[in-house]
Amino acid sequence: MDLRERIARRRSGRQHGRVIVDRDQLSPVVHPAEPVGRGPVLEQLLDALEPVFDGALPPPVAVVGPPGSGTSAVVTASFAALNEQLGGSSRAIATTTRGGRSEPVTWFVTVDGRRVESAFAFYRAVLAGLSTEQVPNGGVGTDELRDRLRDRLARADRRAVVAIDHHDEPGTLGADRVRELLSPVADSVATVAVGHREPDGHHGPTVTVPSYRDHELVDVLTERASSGLAAGALAHDAVRELAGWADGNAHDALAALFGAAVLATDDDADRLERRHLEAAWAAVPDDGVHVGRPLALSATRQRALLALVDLDATERPISETATAIADRSSLTAGTVERFLYELADDGVIERVPLQTVDTGGGGGRQPSTVEPRFPTLVFRALSTALDDKRSG
DNA sequence: GATCCACGGGAATACACGGATG
DNA sequence: CATCCGTGTATTCCCGTGGATC
Known part of the structure; x- marks a missing residue:
């Protein structure tokens, strides 16, 4: 984070009181561009996706890990970086409009299963990830969207790797349903199933994301606090305590940190006091669900x-x-x-x-x-x- | 006009309990 | 004593309707 960015964040953060500098940095639903301490897992994921570097499709991949282990963070960060390198939408336009030579293009799209629960919404989400064009919200049939997707990928050397996040949560599209929806474009699309467990009948590499260890979670919290909170707003031993309490679950840890920051702001305090932290983690249920x-x-x-x-x-x-x-x-x-x-x-x-x-x-x-x-x-x-x- | 989706109402089903029945 | 039945409530399930979008 450079100085300019820091200043911009301070300015935009003013309305949040004295404690919170940048709410997004504290939010459990916002993933950093560079996950802290997840190097080995990122490597494993890149290994599993290796064929894309030769312009081929990878086999079906599964990314699994317990709640709060950062499976979504790992995939989100990787896909963003891969899009930059291998021709995401913006780059694709820049390269294909110049000269006739069509370079291999692979898009990396993540679909949030929590927000995409119908076939229509699924095709919509994938299409949106594949192009900068506007995708209709309605008034057009599901078949129409599926056809558009097929057209989009029909040309040679165009493929997509689609991650379906939270495929195994209640109400979301299961991995098998996603496969079914993608069957018309099966030759140009590979899937990455992200969740707590492998899809049934999964064949292909599985990347296992372990829970954070205590000191890793301390690093995560320290990093988030340093960019999200005012300097000195959080004591280091409080970070340790928070990490210990969360027991390897980064979501719970961040939720408690965020909650404490909100309470401190309501109090018009200039640092997170013990009472804020205690009340905040009381508001995070044991074994609860992601916010x-x-x-x-x-x-x-x-x-x-x-x-x-x-x-x-x-x-x-x-x-x-x-x-x-x-x-x-x-x-x-x-x-x-x-x-x-x-x-x-x-x-x-x-x-x-x-x-x-x-x-x-x-x-x-x-x-x-x-x-x-x-x-x-x-x-x-x-x-x-x-x-x-x-x-x- | 076509299409998707969420709301809203309500029917159908499951469960709890006391009392009747054999 | 075991089982069934009636009543009242909780819970699940289904589908028509209307707003929004193209």
Whole structure:
């Protein structure tokens, strides 16, 4: 990071108070261009993709690792760098418009499974990664998009390596479904499945990303804090403690750091105090889900979750919670209730059996309540679902 | 006009419990 | 005593509708 960049970040960060200099540097959903301490894994991934350097397609690759190990970060960073070297969209235009000689071009596209759940959305995402042209949002059929993709890759020496991130999370397109969608262009597309486990029947190299070790996580946090927080805002032993608490999970560690920074800002403090850190990691559930999960939901669902977080709905039956949320929004209680069940089914929130016996009418099935499974402070800070309301 | 998608309503099904039935 | 049944609630599942986009 050069000086100019630092100054620019300071300027843009002013509105965030005295502690936070650059929110993006702290965000668990933003990946650095150069992941810290993941050199060996990056090498393994490049090995697996080796054929692309000879203008060929690699075999199917799987990238697997436990939650918070940085699988997405590794793939995102690698693909960005590979695009620069091997002819991503911008370069492709520069080289193909000059002279007739068509150089081998390979695009590297990552598709975020959390935000791409239909065939239509999938083709759209891949096409967007393959060209700078505008891809329609609607009004055109799925078949049309598939045909465009085929046309795009039909010419010789054009291929794409498509990473499908989070292929094994609930609600996302599975690796087999992706293969099916890409079958019309199978000769020019290779896939990289990124997730917690290999796709069923995976054949081909697998890159295994291990959990961060304690000192590596310290490095990650130190790096993020140095660019995201004001100088001296975070004591070094706090970093160690944070890393120890997170137990190798970089997402949880960053979520706690971010949450603490938000709390310190609310306090108008000039450094992260112990109470901020403790409250922040209390807001990161054990064994919870990545904050990217709720952040990828539709605006209405995010609004429902924001209300849920503010409500502190513990000990309340799900139907009551739904009514309370509905009162604060334009949604019907019935719809909110269904949302909550769906979100619980996907693991974003968790149903907890409720023991209260005093249902006057007697009989009936026991109600349950719901609890967030995602980092609440981070979600509240990053969700844009209320932005239209907030500005002004 | 064609198309995708999220919302909304509600039907269908599962579960809990007490009381009736054999 | 084991099982079935009725009632009330919780949970899941389905599909029509309308907004947005091209």
